[in-house]
Amino acid sequence: MKRLFWIVYLIGVLGLSYYFIDKACSKNYGHKVVVCIPVYGQSYALGEEATRITNFDSLRIKYNGRIVTEKLDYTFGYFDHSSQFKQWLKRVLHYDKKAFELSVYSMAEELALQLGEDTVICIFPGGHGMNTIQQLMKPVEPYNKFIREIATAYDKAQDRGWEFIVPAVCWMQGESDIVEYPDYDYKEYFHRMYNDLNTDIKQVTHQKEDIRIICYQASTITKGLRYKANNYDATEPKAPTAQMELIRDDSLVWVSGPTYPYDFVNESLHIDAVGQQNIGRLAAKSALGIIRNQKRNKGLVPMTYEVEGNDIRIDFNVPCPPLCFDTTQVKKVDNYGFNVVRRDGVDIVSDVTIDQNSVIIHCAESPQNAKLRYGINGEFLKGGRNVGPRGNLRDSEKYVSNWCLMFEKFLSR
Template identity: 45%
Template sequence: MKQRFSYLLLLAVLAFTGCQTKTSEKKTVLAIPVYGQSLALGEEAIRITDFDTLAATTNHTVLTENLDENFGYLSETPFKQWVKKVVNDRHRAFELSVYGMAEVVSAHLKEKGYGDSLLISTFPGGQGASGIAEISKGSKAYKKFLDEIEGAYQKAQDNGWNFIVPAFCWMQGEDDIVWLKSKNYKKDLKQFQVDFNRDVKAITKQRQDIVCISYQTNCLTLSKDFNENHFNSREMGIPQGQLDLIREDSLFVGSGPTYPYSFVDDRVHIDGLSQKRLGYLTGLSVIRLLESKPNTGLLPTDFKVSGNTVLIKFNVPAPPLVLDTTAVKYAANYGFSVINSENENILQQVTLKDNVLKLQCKKSPSGAKVRYAVNGMKEKSGFKQGPRGNLRDSQGAALTATILKKSYPLHNWAYQFDKLVN
């Protein structure tokens, strides 16, 4: 059963402390870092965020793991990270999704009247080209991440500030898709959240559980063995595991899939613009979490087989549903397929009416797998050629993001899925 969170009450208390006089003001740090492999570290994502502008536009409420504004000195070891900071080496200061996330959350808190009583500490952690087992508890990357959280906590204590980790952002899975390392990704990711939750709470002494805000990785075609019509698609274990946890577990919420975005060379890494766009959606997920309205996103909730037809109902955050072939290049049958045990795609037609999707098949789909966004060109990712689909909601009609003077609608796009139906 889904738990209910009490972060709204927490923020009410923090608002009271924020209204005290400056001499007695009790600030609170909300630490929301990102962790994973190369996408979490922004690899190849040319930076859009100007660090000085980030500080100024957020009223100096967004801080690093050192509770300062010296962003962009990430390295694999604390010593190298320190050296980069000393010599001002920002050669690999890429765009990170959490910059956009922090901008959105900071603006929301300002609008709610928290001023500078609430600070956001955000920073990246993890290790590129690594499977989930290689960055989990016991690894060097995991220890460094915990050490940085503990360091931030100690600095907050020294300043007389409160410190809490309400959530962390997860961006990992590409390595496990390509090399099929994890045997049960859903179990492995849940264990990571359990370990991280326990270890961080031991540092901060907080009572609140730490929520994982997970994206969904969609780079199926980077696997040399991928076959979109194969009944057993091992590559789907990773994105499906992420989706299942978002749908079933109260300590997981979603930010969104990656297929609607542009990738560097259409391959592994989303680019700087895409990091920013996904970061804004992540920011909305953080806000909803803090307001006890956790986000699940656009995902299927019910599958019904009737004759040669499958009817799919969705959780639709912002109706109506739309089949959009402009923002995402048209995929056959809008990204849907129905694969039977003979490795045959039996789907003939897709229709959408009243937020219910109808899949008309050429024979009974009972015992087949209904799929979405399980397709694409070999070694490609993203909205033009990679595994993708055309189904979204209409959240972007009301919520947009302006990046480099261009407006981008913040729609929720349907998650990639693989569902056996009977």
């Protein structure tokens, strides 16, 4: 018992010391604007299996302490969704066994490079793995905890006399809505989730500007146990297609990118650390656009479809022309990832070509009443740029390319 007492006592002393040091240091801060852009979702948001490659000390030193967590400090990587006490204990003991690579680390670096020295970038993850969108909506505990941590960051900024704003939240969720086959409209639930986030965050920050969502796209098509190649009645494409349509059509949703162009850990479920970093750099493009009130970034998405005889012409929004097929970063897949599937499960695509900002899909017969798909393929239960669901279409951005989002479209008469 005495040993337990002294352990608890020591933890308490360390915690109080941490608190008072933080309070003392805060007296020396001048005026700052805290730009808070956290990430919320399931395991992708938490970086599961992505071995950390960001050095936290270097992150703090290189950017003059301008990248912080929800505590407005530098204790990165101590997220725990199960208990506030466990998260606090991990911080005190510097326990980082599950400190994974998060997309928001590279996003924050890009923002720190682009924004002024009076700007502080606040980042942290929220959510819970293996949850559908319905299971992450208000009033579940992961959601409540996420809002509380935004409030923590806001309160600390107020204590220091700093301005505080949440321009956007990064959204990384969708895998469970592919593989668990829930019976609801993903877009409907997304809008309900967004309305709650927007209302609750604005109540915390008192800002007038609506929160934007920076949305990635889930690609774990083949992890669904009902998955079969060229299955006309497949439901696995529904959630990714819904995400693409939200990014394309909703004025409050901006893009980061799809996950398929990257390596998956063990070619299974999660992207690796490099993939997380690339998603973060793409998110930074949208974050900067939101902050600077620029034209909305929709990424590489199909805008219109036109059937001409046996051919289909798809016109794309192309951020950085021209379009190209890349079979180096992503291993070549049949017809560069495009399928046109008849009701009997036969793919009738004979060839695919690029014409400026458009793709022409040549079919062996009329594609009317067939389903046009991109990226709906891959080996059963596999993921990633070599064997998973994928396509080869991207734009010509040299730094981090914009890859075409997956989609499905019914070609009615």
